[in-house]
Amino acid sequence: MSLSSRDGVAAPADVLATVLGLLADVTGREARTLHPWQPFPEIGLDSLLGTEFVATVNARFGTAIKSAAVLDHPSLEAFALYVARETRCAAAPAPVTAPAAPPCRPLPSADELREELAQVLACDPWDLDPYTAFSDLGVDARAGAEFMRAVNRQYGLRERAVVLHDHPDLTALAAHLATA
DSSP states (O other): OEEETSSOOEEEHHHHHHHHHHHHHHOOHHHHHOOTTHHHHTTTHHHHHHHHHHHHHHHHHHHOTTTTTTHHHHHHHHHHHHHHHTTTTTTOOOOOOOOOOOOOOOOHHHHHHHHHHHHHHTGGGGGSSSTGGGGGOOOOHHHHHHHHHHHHHTOOOOOOHHHHHSOOOOHHHHHHHHHH
8 A cells, every 4th residue: 555646656655654754753743743745844854854864764774865855855755755766665665673782882072072073074183173163163964964873873872963953062062962
């Protein structure tokens, strides 16, 4: 069974349901409040959350979809159809395998976070002042999502990229992670 899209082509219902659940998780909304035909901006999917959403979809389906795909497929039903085509699945998404548990490590300091961010930005860690706002360091939505994925993987955390809005520099982020 599938949900029919406006052009008569349908996304498999299980792909649509999975993508809907991932979108609900990323946006912090209840899945029942999301409508497949509703444009992403109306749902609250901005560039940062869009990048995080696509990264989550890629992790779930084993795809390499670019973040800009949410612009080309601006609703849940259109995006789910695109995901189904990318995974070449007609009925079921790829099975989920649990990621290996990261080694138990102490939470990161501002200096350790600086090392992670320097790798993402491809610069020298000492070029990054831990008190300078992420936006002033050149951290955009893509880099922010990539940075938080690296931090989460390295330290066994589950922080979302939007945490960078509330904790806008390396020092503030390190303090937040110490209490999370």
